Amino acid sequence: MGRKTSQGNSVYLDMAINWFKYSSPASFYFLAGKMIPLFSVAAVLFCVVGLYIGFFVAPTDFQQGEAYRIIFIHVPAAWMSMFLYVVMAVWSGIGLAFNTRLSSMVATAIAPTGAMFTFLALWTGALWGKPMWGTWWVWDARLTSELILLFLYIGFMSLQAAIDDPRRADKAGAMIALVGVVNVPIIYFSVKWWNTLHQGATVSLTQSPKMATTMLTGMLIMSIACWMYAIAVILIRTRAIILERERHTAWVGELQGAER
Amino acid sequence: MIWTSVSQFLDMGGYGFYVWGSYLVTLICIAGELVLVYNRKRTLLKHLSLIHQSNKQEKRNETAS
Numbered sequence: 008m009g010r011k012t013s014q015g016n017s018v019y020l021d022m023a024i025n026w027f028k029y030s031s032p033a034s035f036y037f038l039a040g041k042m043i044p045l046f047s048v049a050a051v052l053f054c055v056v057g058l059y060i061g062f063f064v065a066p067t068d069f070q071q072g073e074a075y076r077i078i079f080i081h082v083p084a085a086w087m088s089m090f091l092y093v094v095m096a097v098w099s100g101i102g103l104a105f106n107t108r109l110s111s112m113v114a115t116a117i118a119p120t121g122a123m124f125t126f127l128a129l130w131t132g133a134l135w136g137k138p139m140w141g142t143w144w145v146w147d148a149r150l151t152s153e154l155i156l157l158f159l160y161i162g163f164m165s166l167q168a169a170i171d172d173p174r175r176a177d178k179a180g181a182m183i184a185l186v187g188v189v190n191v192p193i194i195y196f197s198v199k200w201w202n203t204l205h206q207g208a209t210v211s212l213t214q215s216p217k218m219a220t221t222m223l224t225g226m227l228i229m230s231i232a233c234w235m236y237a238i239a240v241i242l243i244r245t246r247a248i249i250l251e252r253e254r255h256t257a258w259v260g261e262l263q264g265a266e267r
Numbered sequence: 268m269i270w271t272s273v274s275q276f277l278d279m280g281g282y283g284f285y286v287w288g289s290y291l292v293t294l295i296c297i298a299g300e301l302v303l304v305y306n307r308k309r310t311l312l313k314h315l316s317l318i319h320q321s322n323k324q325e326k327r328n329e330t331a332s
Contacts, residue, residue, distance in 0.1 A: 062276075067269065073280035077289045084293070123296050131289040138285050236297065240304060247308045254315055260322075262315075 032109050032249045033258045039242040046239035053232035060225035077135045083230040085128035087237060088156060089191050091121035096188040099181035111177035115167060116244040120237050122160035129153060140204050148197035149205040152190060159187040173252055
């Protein structure tokens with residue numbers, strides 16, 4: 008399956024015909040290399056537009072004054088922390104079920120970025136909680152379950168780092184990822200199930216949004232920016248992991264002349 | 268326009284510390300992640316090219332002997 012770099016160009020021409028070609032780490036390596044610049048540019052553009060709307064177009068909140076502007080990073084970071092965990096669990100599960108190396112590598116590449124967004128959700132939440140609730144932290148359902156999510160990401164990464172054989176590390180990590188995925192709906196519904204200081208969902212599929220249109224637009228554009236950034240950085244990390252694990256193969260050997 | 272001056276923009280209606288504290292740490296995290304991931308790749312490629320060179324050297328030695 009498309010193992011030779013000398014066939015690099017024909018790999019892209021075949022794109023419409025054989026999608027399974029990209030389940031091979033070697034072909035995915037080159038496809039990802041082409042996609043990274045696109046997602047990086049998109050991330051910068053969406054971020055600039057989103058921040059402009061967030062800071063210069065969106066009006067002052069009648070209740071929270073300017074402090075609410077933390078929302079443009081807090082909500083996208085919190086969404087990403089949950090989405091990325093689910094995506095990580097899905098790829099782990101596929102890797103476990105079908106024994107596909109690439110899916111496990113992608114799962115491993117997602118974890119640090121997911122952990123970073125989880126930390127940011129907690130950090131910005133603390134900085135928002137202090138002026139609005141009068142406290143940096145409370146042990147309520149939403150905050151505690153988000154903290155558990157951070158520990159799940161850290162657990163996944165340290166377990167994988169502790170096991171020398173990459174394929175065994177993939178399997179062990181997949182177990183944490185799959186068991187931990189029950190935490191995601193708990194985070195999401197925690198504001199409904201328990202009494203909490205945290206406000207309910209501002210945006211949901213069933214009701215019209217409870218916020219001004221410009222605020223919502225800024226928040227959604229910032230979310231897209233976070234998605235683009237996450238995809239770009241995860242692809243870069245996946246490429247590094249592919250090189251690390253495939254370094255003894257012929258195609259990585261051939262790469263020496265081409266790259267660098 | 269919401270802001271009439273730069274200092275008013277930086278003050279964020281008295282919430283400057285909280286708002287900029289959030290965005291600054293976000294920026295640091297993203298910059299840090301990018302530095303780490305690029306370093307990882309650079310070290311790896313350097314390592315790979317060393318292996319590659321030593322392999323070449325071995326082959327040369329084999330043909331010479």
